[in-house]
Amino acid sequence: MEYGFWLNLFLIAAGLTVGFISERWDIIPFTLIVIGVVLTIAWLLWQSKRTNLWARRSAQSSTNAILATTAVVVILSLINFLGARYSIRQDLTENQLFTLAPQSKELVRSLKSPVKVWIFDITQNAREKELLVNYQRQSSKFKFEYVDTQAKPSLVKKFGVDNNVRAFLESGKRQVKIVDFNEPLTEIKLTNCLQKLISTDVLTIYFLKGHSEDILDSIDSNMSKAVEALAEMNLIAKPLTFTNKSLVPDDAAVVIVGGDSQDLFPNEIKLLQAYLKRGGNLLLMFNPRTAQNLDPLLSEWGVSIDPRLVVDISGSAILGPAVSLVNNYGQHPITKNFGNKTSFYQFARPINTKTVEGVQSNPFLLTKPYPHSWAESDLNSEILRFNEKTDRKGPLALGIALKRKIVGKTDNSGYEASYSNTLSPVLPITSHVHATNTKSTNRESRLVVIGNSNFASNSWFQKALNGDVFLNSVTWLSQRDFQPLSIRPKEAKNRRINLSPAQASLLTIFSLVILPLIGIIGAVPVWWQRR
Template identity: 35%
Template sequence: MKKVSNYKIILKYLFIPGLILTFAGLVPLFITQTQSILYLSLVIVGGIFLFIWLVYLLVTGRSFWQKRSTQTGTNAFISILSLVVILGLINFIAVRYSPRIDLTENQLYTLSPETQEIVENIDKLTKVYVFDKEITPQDEDLLENYQRYNNNFKFELVDPDIKVGLTQQFNVQSLGDVYLEYEDKKQLVQTLIVFNQREPLSEIKLTNAIEKIKKDYIPNVYILQGHGEYSLEPSPEGSLSEATNSLESKGYEVKPLNLIENAGIPDDADVIIVASPKRELFDQEVAALKEYSEQGGNLFLLLDPNADAGLEPILQDWGIQLDNRIIIDGSGSGNVVGLGPTTPFITSYGNHPITEEFANSISFYPISRPVDTVEVENVQATSLLVTNEQMWAESNLESEEVIFDPEEDIPGPFDLGVALTRTININKETINNETKEDNKSEEDNQTEKNNSEKNNNTINDQSDLNKEETENNNNSEQTENNNQSNENNNTIDNQSDLNKEETENNNNSEQTEDNNQSEELENSNNSDSSGNNDTNENEKVENSSNSSNNDQNDNSEKENIESRLVIIGNSTFATDSLFNQQLNGDVFLNSVQWLSNQDEQPLSIRPKQAKDRRLNLSPLQANIITILSLAVFPLLGLIAAGITWWRRR
């Protein structure tokens, strides 16, 4: 009987563990939205307990509900259920809309107002991938902070060893890479592990990456080909495939450029890279690059020693002087890694956006040459790569021992790489005209054809204007004008059929233009006010085609544009075998970023740092504190306790 009564007591109160287990499983399932076996098991067991309890109630009959204990238990059950529901709702709201109060003085754990505005305006899914084994609580808290402001912002920790396909899709180069994905665009935000040291995820870099990737504009980088330069595809002889892939992963579009095949430089070229041509460029190619630079274009020159690319006209404009002597590193750093003295190891960098974060880190350049600059108006040069006093430029490499000769060699320090900017004051109309002329062919026949077509179009336009004028004149004058225009058209057809030389075409076109001009002056004397307006328009057309462009250029709007150039006396550092070594790749990528004007941060967000509130104590002060805390204060406590005991005994 006692066993039966015990079973009844257990069944009577079985609803309590049933409710506890059910809610213990439902709450985390609802909040985390994770199908965990543990959570599901708790819900199932709790449901079984509640089902058994309900069956027990039905079996015991109505007398159970009429008992006073049942009524009391029901009230208690409702109270507990209400309490659990309230606590569950509070926890759900706290997790889903967790309030945060940042009590730090510098608001270290609060996103800047600029970041909040940009994240709130994200209208499409933007996801951050952290390719690492683990993520620090600080970085996770920062990403969760972003996610609180917009549900379109997501982040994911990716183990490169597990999700190999996703890692290859993003072309991850090292552990700790953080990538941003927006629609079909991918962009490297930051590398968290640099030289075996972990850096925190930067709000500045992440916010600027979000702002940059949302823009529709994609910078275009062209790499010159056709003169023995390094290929963009992997090659046993060395290529720039690693550099190309890294640029593409940063959001650039990289294309090869052959100036002979393209007959000019594309209008969308943001940066042109010339990576150590083995053969000299044609004069037309050099002229095209020079004109591109003069119109605000950006050049990245990687020129090895004893490689004459024929770029002297461009170098002279920028005040650049190259030396064919080889840089020798007398410190022996190259011997340590088996590269020899002809590989200078650079640890000194100039104060420039390209190298501002390099500090004393290493980059190296096998078989390189010095780069010198002279003062040129409107050109500002800044050193990038600076050798030390133990390096020199050697002129005689045939001797068995490489020794510095003060008479023939150049002592260090000197520059191996330089960044230059040039301010150009140029007319907008001049830019448009020169851009149109860039599409002309270098061949003489094609030039003559273009000139003849230009002359034909000009004369046809003038004859159309003459036709509009003569509508307001007498019928006799209208007939004469039509005959004259027909004669002009016949003259043009004869010129194109005979394929005369360019000089003859120009003379005939000038003579035809003079006839039209004299004819327009006669018509203007007999026309009304509307005819005068048409004549003024014709005079403007004539003036623009003749030698009176000086006055028009003086009245046209002018603007200042900036052209940039980076030159390094070595190209090997950017090849596949050395690109990922030390800072070599960073020098290349940062140079392209600066040249393409992508180095400017769209937001001015100051980094937040905790104030250093440490107390700097002298040795005497430290000893006093140690004696007081370890001896004096404990001894006073013991004395006070002893006195109290003595009084109460």
């Protein structure tokens, strides 16, 4: 019985060893630990009764020391456990370089099946590994593994790895290439590939052509960056012309009209109206030269385009008064998580709305209040000054999102469908392909109107949140409500300071000569007083 204490400690140590090594705290390690603890308590009670241990002062002091030490160990263990389970990290970098963007977090947290990143590179880049760990923190379904191509030729054969591809994303039987060997693994690329992997449907986005637009004319078109970004989201962009066509194509998830310098033909407007009546989704982007003759369509939704231009003097020193700086985004899924960050709109026009039964409208782009912005009617004046009689005070709506329930039957022309006069919540859509035969419909039609078209052009698309506004508008219109709408991840900004030789010499002299000399001069009076 005297050596039973060591047996008890052995049982406890064995249980802990089995649990930590196997990483499974099941019945075996639990039983060993419980038996060891129970026998240890029994041994202590037996020893105290046999030797009258607790009557001794030394035993009491030793017991207090043991209890205090045990309490410290338990507290430290709990702190470590809570720190490992509920870690708190604070990113103090300017652009939140070590924090995932909201879209990345929502995508990973919404995973329904396991996803794994395979990196065929034994050199584990610290920055890339930290990025992958951040993704893994969001969901237990996200895993990653570095692979030595020499040690695991079976994986090399499975993925068809060659000298070009370095990383793959896998989910079930689907695989997506992430980056080549000469490319870094960034959040933008990983999030876009993850979104493409979990999206089972490829939607078609049509851009209306035939009115002197700068859209989809070539790979170097005015909106090529926007088209490339759509492709990364499994949204295929195609041109749309109504020549020899009787209606909008059945596979059109969204139709975009923007950048036109000529009015649409009356027949084209009727076809767009029919498209909306059969549950279509339309994005209208206006430039300052024309209203595109869309008043009949817009009036059905209670929308009109103000002929005046928006003047914003808050950023005139840098961009000029013709560029509107927007950081008020209302309450809408398109702009959720935007916070107070900025998007830019050059030569924008205000949008007016009125109440129409059955139409639910939400402004999501609002300019600054007067006197920072207003709608200017006199553009020939050399001095911009608000005119109480002809101008309109801000805040002004530059973007409106509208939806309307569709109830009825539709055929190829779509003219039999009708709008419902009752508002409804967002309805999930299982298919974005419109029916070609007569069928009953019970869905929504969505419309987004933005009083500017060049915000999504190549020169503005990557500035601040401009690209996010365009992509989120298209995503919301496509009724992909199962997909997160938020800010796309951003690349790190280059903050390096480039000094000329003269500036570098001046900095060296200032730091090695002038500053030490100032310290010496300041120390002389102190030394003189204490002398």
